[in-house]
Structures are given as C-alpha cells and as structure tokens.
Amino acid sequence: MLKIKNINKNFGRLEVLKGISFEIKRGESLGLLGESGAGKSTLARIILGLIPKDSGDIFLNGQPVDYSIRDIRKIFQIIFQDPYTSLNPKIKIGEAIGEPILIHKILPKNKIRQKVEELLSLVRLSKEHYNRYPHELSGGERQRVGIARALSVGPSFLILDEPVSSLDLSVQIELLDLLKRLKDELGLTYLLIAHDLAVIKYICDRVIVIEKGEIVEDDKVDKVLTSPSDAYTKKLIEAGLG
Numbered sequence: 200m201l202k203i204k205n206i207n208k209n210f211g212r213l214e215v216l217k218g219i220s221f222e223i224k225r226g227e228s229l230g231l232l233g234e235s236g237a238g239k240s241t242l243a244r245i246i247l248g249l250i251p252k253d254s255g256d257i258f259l260n261g262q263p264v265d266y267s268i269r270d271i272r273k274i275f276q277i278i279f280q281d282p283y284t285s286l287n288p289k290i291k292i293g294e295a296i297g298e299p300i301l302i303h304k305i306l307p308k309n310k311i312r313q314k315v316e317e318l319l320s321l322v323r324l325s326k327e328h329y330n331r332y333p334h335e336l337s338g339g340e341r342q343r344v345g346i347a348r349a350l351s352v353g354p355s356f357l358i359l360d361e362p363v364s365s366l367d368l369s370v371q372i373e374l375l376d377l378l379k380r381l382k383d384e385l386g387l388t389y390l391l392i393a394h395d396l397a398v399i400k401y402i403c404d405r406v407i408v409i410e411k412g413e414i415v416e417d418d419k420v421d422k423v424l425t426s427p428s429d430a431y432t433k434k435l436i437e438a439g440l441g
C-alpha cells in the first residue's frame with residue numbers, strides 16, 4: 200500500500216533522516232521503534248505531508264503521493280501522543296469530532312450529529328460525552344476523542360505517534376485493545392510509533408527500528424525480541440526501552 204523510498208531530511212546541518220526505505224502492505228500494522236530524537240515523528244510528518252522531505256519518494260498503491268490534493272487527509276490520518284494539545288479547549292468534543300466531516304464536506308450538516316454519536320460509540324465513549332469540553336475528560340478519554348476525530352473522515356491509513364506514551368499502564372492496555380479492534384473492524388493499516396517494543400508487540404507483527412535517522416532492523420517482532428540482529432536494538436531491549 201505504502202512505499203517509502205530513500206527519504207532524506209535535514210534540519211539545518213542536522214541529518215535527521217538518512218535514506219529511509221520500507222513498505223507497508225494493506226491491512227498490515229508496522230511498528231516503528233526508536234529512542235527519543237531518532238527521527239520517528241519527523242518521518243511521520245513527512246509521510247502525512249505536513250513537512251517537506253529533502254529527497255526520496257513516497258508511493259501509495261504504486262503512485263507517487265500528491266500532497267497538494269485536499270483528499271489526502273481522507274487517506275492518511277494521525278493520532279498524536281497528547282490529544283490535549285490538538286484539541287481546542289473551548290470546543291465541545293462532539294463538535295471537535297464533527298469538524299473534519301464538515302471541512303471535508305463528507306456529510307450534510309444535519310447528518311453530522313448522528314455520525315459523531317456513531318463515532319463516540321465506536322471508540323466506546325457515550326453520547327453524553329458530546330457536550331463535554333476536553334478538560335472534562337481523562338487522558339484515556341481524550342485519546343479516544345483523538346481517535347474518533349481521526350476516523351471521522353474514513354481514512355484507510357493511520358499513523359499513531361506514541362499514542363499511549365502519556366497514559367497509565369492500565370489505560371494503555373485499554374487503548375491498545377481499542378486500536379487493535381478498530382484495525383480489524385475497519386480494515387485499517389497502521390504505522391505505530393513507539394519507544395517501547397511491548398506496545399508495538401501488542402498490535403504489530405513486524406517492526407522497523409530506527410537509530411539516528413537510519414533503519415537498523417526490519418523484521419518480525421518475535422524475531423527481533425528473541426534474536427535482534429542489530430546491536431542498537433539489543434541495547435534498546437536490554438535497557439527495558441524495548
């Protein structure tokens with residue numbers, strides 16, 4: 200579905216991504232593991248078209264991705280680590296979830312409320328949450344709102360950038376269960392970014408490991424856990440980061 204070929208990106212003199220190449224099949228969940236500062240979020244932003252790459256190619260279903268089309272957001276969506284920063288504190292969450300539907304003219308105005316209620320139920324929130332403000336939700340509930348909002352436009356590909364890193368362990372597991380269920384129910388393709396291999400293992404079969412902007416491993420999660428081929432990956436796993 201998605202093919203990334205030889206992506207390079209510098210910020211000034213800092214080489215953040217160095218020749219990144221990998222592929223994701225439709226319906227696959229690929230993990231992206233790496234320490235803080237490895238370049239994971241930069242890669243996510245480039246795939247989403249939020250920042251330009253210096254060189255390299257991105258193909259979707261065999262065609263170079265055209266980031267100038269508005270509909271790109273109906274294909275690629277992102278879920279961030281902290282939905283609080285991406286939710287407007289003055290906007291009720293029901294309206295926040297409905298906003299992309301309105302912007303992309305996916306449904307007529309009078310049909311949006313019902314769609315938002317369906318999305319709330321899809322992420323296991325109640326209709327009663329519609330009228331709440333972001334500060335009236337727990338961290339886990341806010342992340343569910345972020346997921347509902349991302350799903351509102353019917354994307355086929357989700358980038359999850361450390362989606363559970365800011366949550367308590369029990370809430371992390373709830374969220375990972377939800378993400379797994381949504382992927383199966385909706386036939387989604389995931390790129391799941393994490394600095395913890397246990398999080399990736401929960402959802403993904405395959406993982407790529409990125410060290411200082413370079414891919415050092417690309418294999419089955421089980422294989423990487425038991426016999427990582429790369430010294431850096433070993434270090435991540437031993438340090439408990441994996």
Ligand SMILES: Nc1ncnc2c1ncn2[C@@H]1O[C@H](COP(=O)(O)OP(=O)(O)O)[C@@H](O)[C@H]1O
Nearest residue numbers: 210213215233234235236237238239240241242
């Ligand atoms: N807009 C930017 N301008 C300058 N440097 C940046 C910018 N965004 C990220 N960086 C730098 O690029 C490196 C990789 O960052 P990032 O992709 O956010 O890493 P990760 O998500 O793996 O923690 C870091 O050294 C970071 O400071």
Ligand SMILES: [Mg+2]
Nearest residue numbers: 239240241360
């Ligand atoms: Mg990051």
